[in-house]
Amino acid sequence: QTVVTQEPSFSVSPGGAVTLTCGLTSGSVSTSFYPSWYQQTPGQTPRTLIYNTYTRSSGVPDRFSGSILGNKAALTITGAQAEDESDYYCVLYVDTGVWVFGGGTKLTV
Amino acid sequence: QVQLVESGGDVVQPGGSLRLSCAASGFAFTSYGFHWVRQAPGKGLEWVAFLRQDGINKWYSDSVRGRFTISRDTSQNTVYLQMNSLGAEDTAVYFCAKRPLGSTYYFEYWGQGVLVTVSS
Numbered sequence: 554q555t556v557v558t559q560e561p562s563f564s565v566s567p568g569g570a571v572t573l574t575c576g577l578t579s580g581s582v583s584t585s586f587y588p589s590w591y592q593q594t595p596g597q598t599p600r601t602l603i604y605n606t607y608t609r610s611s612g613v614p615d616r617f618s619g620s621i622l623g624n625k626a627a628l629t630i631t632g633a634q635a636e637d638e639s640d641y642y643c644v645l646y647v648d649t650g651v652w653v654f655g656g657g658t659k660l661t662v
Numbered sequence: 663q664v665q666l667v668e669s670g671g672d673v674v675q676p677g678g679s680l681r682l683s684c685a686a687s688g689f690a691f692t693s694y695g696f697h698w699v700r701q702a703p704g705k706g707l708e709w710v711a712f713l714r715q716d717g718i719n720k721w722y723s724d725s726v727r728g729r730f731t732i733s734r735d736t737s738q739n740t741v742y743l744q745m746n747s748l749g750a751e752d753t754a755v756y757f758c759a760k761r762p763l764g765s766t767y768y769f770e771y772w773g774q775g776v777l778v779t780v781s782s
Contacts, residue, residue: 554724589768591707598757598775599699599707604768642707646767650712650721652697657706 555579555647559655565633565662573658574625575643581624586645588626590619593640593657602641603628630660638662664688664771666758671776678748678780684741684758684773691739692717695761697769698732698743700754708754712761713741725751748780 556578565571575588582588584606591599601610603619606626616632626645630637643655670682684696698710711732712721720732731744741758755777759769 587767591769593707598772599769601769601772604770605766640706644707644709644768650714650719651723652709652712652767654699654707654709 555645555653557643557645557653557655559641559643559658561656562659562661565630565660567633567635567662569633570629570631571633571660572622572627572629573641573643573660574622574627575645575655576625577645582621582626582645584621586626586647588619588621589644590617590626590628591642591644592637593642594638595640599642633662635662664760666760666771666773668756668758668773668776671756671778673779673781674748675782676749676780679744679746680748680778682743682745682756682758682776682778684743686739686741686758686760689760691734692736693763696732696734696741697759697761698730698741699757699759699769699772700752701757701775702751702754705754707757710756711743715761745778748778750780752778753780754778 558576590603593599642657665687667685695715713732729747755775757775758773760771762770
């Protein structure tokens with residue numbers, strides 16, 4: 554069974570930069586897993602931030618960026634704002650017709 | 663504009679069944695695949711099921727395979743999730759999500775979600 558890992562929590566100062574990661578308990582994440590990232594505040598619908606590793610969804614500020622760092626997918630926020638305080642989830646496409654979410658990272662700004 | 667509106671959430675007893683609906687509008691329904699994603703109270707998101715745009719090919723997470731069935735009605739532009747043999751672990755908000763066109767694999771648009779509570 555595929556397990557996708559994320560940091561449970563992270564803290565960043567306003568205006569600072571933070572990188573959240575998305576890995577696998579077994580193996581490396583590559584662009585072939587089509588990593589995507591979602592932002593969710595409690596009680597709200599998830600918001601699509603990044604897809605296909607690097608591509609920002611429509612309307613997403615350019616302070617959000619996606620990449621591959623080493624053997625993990627990464628979401629970087631540069632110039633963090635108070636409104637960025639949310640839960641962040643990555644998803645990997647691990648097999649034909651199968652997606653797996655990471656456990657999510659609670660970001661405090 | 664794209665809209666996905668879920669309905670059918672309820673309180674159901676353990677072992678019971680429930681059918682969720684996701685009414686879609688604002689796009690060519692039969693050209694797209696659809697997912698169901700759930701979130702247990704205070705927990706993270708969990709992918710549940712995917713229906714490919716052909717309406718035939720379906721995939722499920724290990725936790726629901728054999729109990730849940732995803733389907734669609736093209737005359738109603740609606741996607742369904744039939745849930746049987748429900749247990750407490752199925753208590754969650756269930757979201758419908760649309761997959762975009764092409765060779766890209768993410769959740770493009772989301773519905774607002776519907777709450778399913780399994781309790782006696």
